[in-house]
Amino acid sequence: MTMLTKAPPPPARFLDEDPDERPGAGPYPGVERLPARAGGRFTPYWLLLPGILWLLVFFLLPMVYQASTSVQTGSLEDGYRVTWHFATYWDALSTYWPQFLRSVLYAGSATVLCLLLGYPLAYLIAFRAGRWRGLVLVLVVAPFFTSFLIRTLAWKTILADGGPVVGALNALHVLDVTGWLGLTAGERVLATPLAVVCGLTYNFLPFMVLPLYTSLERIDGRLHEAAGDLYATPFTTFRRITLPLSMPGVVSGTLLTFIPAVGDYVNADLLGSTDTRMIGNVIQTQFLRVLDYPTAAALSFLLMAAILLVVTLYIRRAGTEDLV
Amino acid sequence: MTTSSTARNTTKNTAKSTTESTTESTTRTMTNRGGDVRLTGISKTYGSLTAVHPLDLTVPQGSFFALLGASGCGKTTTLRMIAGLEEPTAGTVCLGDRDVTRLPPHKRPVNTVFQSYALFPHLDVFENVAFGLRRRGIRSVKKQVEEMLELVQLGEQARRRPHLLSGGQQQRVAVARALINHPEVLLLDEPLGALDLRLRRRMQQELKRIQTEVGITFVHVTHDQEEAMSMADTVAVMNAGRIEQLGAPADLYERPGTAFVANFLGTSNLIEAEVHSTNGDDVVLTAGGGRLAVPRARCAAPVRTGGRVLLGIRPEKTSLTHADDSAGIPAGRNRVAGRITATSFSGVATSYVVDSAACPGFEAYVQNIDRDPRLVPGAEVVLHWNPAHTFGLDTAPAARAGAAEAGEEART
Numbered sequence: 001m002t003m004l005t006k007a008p009p010p011p012a013r014f015l016d017e018d019p020d021e022r023p024g025a026g027p028y029p030g031v032e033r034l035p036a037r038a039g040g041r042f043t044p045y046w047l048l049l050p051g052i053l054w055l056l057v058f059f060l061l062p063m064v065y066q067a068s069t070s071v072q073t074g075s076l077e078d079g080y081r082v083t084w085h086f087a088t089y090w091d092a093l094s095t096y097w098p099q100f101l102r103s104v105l106y107a108g109s110a111t112v113l114c115l116l117l118g119y120p121l122a123y124l125i126a127f128r129a130g131r132w133r134g135l136v137l138v139l140v141v142a143p144f145f146t147s148f149l150i151r152t153l154a155w156k157t158i159l160a161d162g163g164p165v166v167g168a169l170n171a172l173h174v175l176d177v178t179g180w181l182g183l184t185a186g187e188r189v190l191a192t193p194l195a196v197v198c199g200l201t202y203n204f205l206p207f208m209v210l211p212l213y214t215s216l217e218r219i220d221g222r223l224h225e226a227a228g229d230l231y232a233t234p235f236t237t238f239r240r241i242t243l244p245l246s247m248p249g250v251v252s253g254t255l256l257t258f259i260p261a262v263g264d265y266v267n268a269d270l271l272g273s274t275d276t277r278m279i280g281n282v283i284q285t286q287f288l289r290v291l292d293y294p295t296a297a298a299l300s301f302l303l304m305a306a307i308l309l310v311v312t313l314y315i316r317r318a319g320t321e322d323l324v
Numbered sequence: 325m326t327t328s329s330t331a332r333n334t335t336k337n338t339a340k341s342t343t344e345s346t347t348e349s350t351t352r353t354m355t356n357r358g359g360d361v362r363l364t365g366i367s368k369t370y371g372s373l374t375a376v377h378p379l380d381l382t383v384p385q386g387s388f389f390a391l392l393g394a395s396g397c398g399k400t401t402t403l404r405m406i407a408g409l410e411e412p413t414a415g416t417v418c419l420g421d422r423d424v425t426r427l428p429p430h431k432r433p434v435n436t437v438f439q440s441y442a443l444f445p446h447l448d449v450f451e452n453v454a455f456g457l458r459r460r461g462i463r464s465v466k467k468q469v470e471e472m473l474e475l476v477q478l479g480e481q482a483r484r485r486p487h488l489l490s491g492g493q494q495q496r497v498a499v500a501r502a503l504i505n506h507p508e509v510l511l512l513d514e515p516l517g518a519l520d521l522r523l524r525r526r527m528q529q530e531l532k533r534i535q536t537e538v539g540i541t542f543v544h545v546t547h548d549q550e551e552a553m554s555m556a557d558t559v560a561v562m563n564a565g566r567i568e569q570l571g572a573p574a575d576l577y578e579r580p581g582t583a584f585v586a587n588f589l590g591t592s593n594l595i596e597a598e599v600h601s602t603n604g605d606d607v608v609l610t611a612g613g614g615r616l617a618v619p620r621a622r623c624a625a626p627v628r629t630g631g632r633v634l635l636g637i638r639p640e641k642t643s644l645t646h647a648d649d650s651a652g653i654p655a656g657r658n659r660v661a662g663r664i665t666a667t668s669f670s671g672v673a674t675s676y677v678v679d680s681a682a683c684p685g686f687e688a689y690v691q692n693i694d695r696d697p698r699l700v701p702g703a704e705v706v707l708h709w710n711p712a713h714t715f716g717l718d719t720a721p722a723a724r725a726g727a728a729e730a731g732e733e734a735r736t
Contacts, residue, residue, distance in 0.1 A: 220440075220442065222438055222440055222442040223442050223444060223445075225409050225429070225436075225438070225442065226436070226438055226442035226443075226444070227444075227455070228408075228409070228428065228429040228430045229407055229408075229409070229429050229430070229434075229435055229436045229502075230430075230435065230455050230456040230459060230501065230502075230505070231430045231431075231456055231459040231460050231505070232430055232455075232459045233430055236459060240455075241444060244446045245445070245446055
């Protein structure tokens, strides 16, 4: 440092501090002041119209309808009338809070598993796949070519009692551990929480991999070289450079996985049992079997509120708006 | 006004401290604290493509060394092998007495200023500069980082993100980020390539100032011959994966060893000539019916009577006299008679293209002191110059081939 503390020569004014060198001055100053083309003033609104109509008809109207349903009372025979009966919300929550909790737990576990499986996969595709990159990406999306139901039903066969997967897990004493954790029961995987979480993980993995891949792929490989050049080990480079720069992908991936997984009922229906019912199953039953529309509508709104709450807290925490 | 006087000051300081640092580095070598960069038989091949042919190179500690060459000549690959970002196919890289060939980049006491700067976009200027210190486990970095930012005059930008800075500012962050680690060697990979001409000149002076101030070995890769010559103590000209010639900028310019160097560094007029005889310390050559002399000591080619030599002369070292006045040319100067085919006026000088029997398209720059109105296209003239400024080169086909390419590149 001694050499550096020597008084530097009289500070020179840098040419790059000229106002026209400032970023943002841009090569085309005044472009934004160009007058809008005549008659084009309403063009943006016309372009927005189809989208607004779509949201109005398929989002806002059903929402209003459901909101009114949730505060109705009555019976199927007598018909339902709006009586502003907000107690339905409280009743629904106090009756079905275990399913709410379970949904968040299952969806949360599936999201974490997706992240653990998806991050290395996305990393490999982005940095190591070379000319296989396109093919691997197609393979990630390929399961979507078959129906969601068929794919979930296939897991029923994969995890079937006495099947090779369960047999292997049993022989390796994995089921003893998961059984002790309360994830499986005895020598079964099907109809246990583990099966439901596995199904959710499988079904939502591409929603995690694709955003992760997109954000990893955008990272300039020379940043890795620069970090290595500045004494960072490969692990530190990952922790200090790659991971922070891929945070937008992590956040959007986890949201795209968690939000649909919380409301999912197919996995719990096909791979679970009555002990693994998620809130989606309850809503489905209330709407289609019990025909208790107010409770079903109230549950839907509670689920929406819960997701909004969790997501808001999460985004606050992740602080993605700070990322480039 | 202010800017120009400051610039002059800086230049003066630079010149003074260069001498200081040279003495300093000599002392260091003497006391065997040698931090020289030594490349021994280092080469790099990618499949069937050879980027760098086996090459030996020593960069003395504390010197400003430039690797100069056109794109694809292997200069960046050589630099990356020193940094550890590229593994050599063969050979060794030594820093002082330490063989670092097998060390990964993060274990080498070497830092790089990347061509694209490669600043970390999610960290502010302060954290970018502090990165290397933190990785080496240094906790209290504040003072050092602030001093370093002062050195590159970015103190006020410390908390801004790199993308909010201008190109020149980003470049200085990149330099600060590397320099703060006090590497044994600082590698610069065309760091000024993205800047406009005016700013580039400024940063050249700035880098030179910093180098003399901190006394660290700089290895600078560039394709800009003016940049290499004005900044470096030693320049190595690379061509097709080989070092063509190495030396102080003035030596390289005054006595190029190959046709490639003669054309890549500035412009040269090359005349193919036959060895006629030797006369004391001079070699007498014949070309286009005339006789030309070149000092034997300035002849890089083997001299034997009847053999062929490529004779070179810089355009600014030739004088141009109208044929009518040729009687007034002092004796003992090399002369070539010809006819002007083109002239171009550039203010300080006029450049003439002269066709002659010895050499078509001979270029001459004449300073605009007293302009002779007769020197217009079509005029018969005599080109003449001091034989001591002539240099002789090998006519070997390989050397010629390189010259043709280099000539094209230099002219475009």
